[in-house]
Amino acid sequence: MRVITFNTQGIEQAADKGFFDWMVKQDADVVCLQNLKAREYQLDGDRYHPDGYHAYFFDAFDEGFSGVAIYTRHLPKAIMTGLGFEQCDYQGRFIQADFDKVSVSSLTVPSGLKSEEAQAGKLEYLEHFKNHLKKTLRKRRDFIFAGTLNIAHKPIDLSNWYVNQKVSGFLIEERAWMDEVVGEMGYVDAFREVNKAERQYTWWPDYNRAWTLNEGARLDYQITTANLRKSIKGAKIDRDHRFSEHCPLIIDYAVDL
Template sequence: MRVITFNTQGIEQAADNGFFEWMVQQDADVVCLQDLRAKEYQLDDKRFHPEGYEAYFFDAFEDGYSGVAIYTRVIPKAIMTGLGFEQCDFNGRFIQADFDNVSVAAMSVPSGLKSDEAQAAKEEYLQLLKGHFTKTLRKRREFIFCGPFHIAHKPVDLSNWYVNQKVSGFLPQEREIMEAIFDEMGYVDAFRQVNHVDQQYTWWPDYNKARELNEGARLDYQITTANLRKTIKSASIYRDVAFSAHAPLIVDYDL
């Protein structure tokens, strides 16, 4: 089972840059997209609906803002949207597809880079999301959560980490959330389970040559429940073509 997650930063922009042509070539089973910046009714064009895939969307209430989608080759048993709190549901930040033995979710955490207020909203969101991860442990099925957390987990996940310790995305309180998810709750960072290479980033700042120089951060994740640990076979980041400032994260599972 191949799962791809990608923060589009605007699905129309990503399509213009050739994302969907690339996606079809990857033969993925499930593709999770975030930050669509468009509503479902605006995406009727066939280029947003590649042959062989069913598409499911969860729109943000505000026009031109956020939104998530799941593309899948197999029709899910159920689709769930939202997590029951305003910061998520109003902004279209969570959609989940339930299959026979596993659920796959496209989700996103807001960035805190713009202002102190944005950072406070991000930290509140993370606490609420942490509560959902806790409740998920009580469910009798496996889960794969896909999307940007806008947090680099460890120094290996961020270039120039030492000078960025007071910057949103690498703050101690943010990294504590990641530690709680992985260490205390037992969830698995699918990428790092099988790929231990340094300087593996999924996002680069919007300044000249950042991507070329590989000065970035690994902000995008596929996080699985513990029982899926041994099913993770390979993980990679595609960076040959810049569909957005983020790069697609590809993980293969033996499911």
């Protein structure tokens, strides 16, 4: 099973840059998209519905917020949207597809870069999401949470990390949240499970200069339940194509849907 996650920063502009042509060539089973900046009714054309894929969307109520989607070649048993708290559900930040053996979700955590208020909202969101992750551990199936967490977990995940320790995305409390999720709670950072290389980033803040110099951050993840650890067979970030300021994260699992 191949799972791709990608923050489009606007699905229409990503499509303009050839994202869907690229996607259908990747032989992915599930593609998780975030930050659509569009609503489902605006995406009803063939351009956004490539042959062979079922598409599911969760819109934000406010057009200024996210919106997420899942594209899958396999018909899911069920689709779940939202996590039951306003910041997630109103802003369209979570959708999950349940298959026979595994559930895959597309999600995005809000950024805290704009203001102290935004950062406080981000931390509140992370607390709610952590509670959901705890509840998930009681379920008798495996899960993949794919999307933008807006946290660089460790110094290896951020260029110039030393001078960014007081910047949202690399704050002590944010990294402690990641430590708990992939430590005490037992979840797995699928990318780092098989790829230990340095300078592996998924986002670059100043599009052209930072991209060229590879000065960025690894903000996009696939977090799995522990039972999937040994099934992770390969992981890569596709820097060869520029569809947004983020890059697609591609992970292969020895799992049949």
